[in-house]
Amino acid sequence: MPGKARVHELAKELGVDSKTVLAKLKEMGEFVKSASSTVEAPVARRLRGALEAGSAPAAPAPAAPAASSAAPSAPSAARP
Template structure:
């Protein structure tokens, strides 16, 4: 299993990376930045802590906005 990055877990749970970093600090984990990787057991602890706190939104409750089709390029001339 690959090590997830803090920002990946935060976006998966619908919280800001700063919230995830603060929660990791509360849990006693040393993480420098949102791009830091964490071990899978630490990722599970983070998910559980954020969900228990109620800070996390379920992934299906906050769907990503649909991509807009690209506008046709204007022809010069």
């Protein structure tokens, strides 16, 4: 894509939300204010590379069952 690309267009292209793209751009040191901000082509290329490289290990999050197993014991102890 020659010229400038808007953040929301890049987000749609990459299949992520605009907040993710904004956060990654800020992490990369780019000044962006909103989803309608534009970025230069070289920045967009770096962003694509960064998000595509980081998209595979973005799934590990299922650590909630351990916390939920401790919750039922508290109400039974509260009853006389």
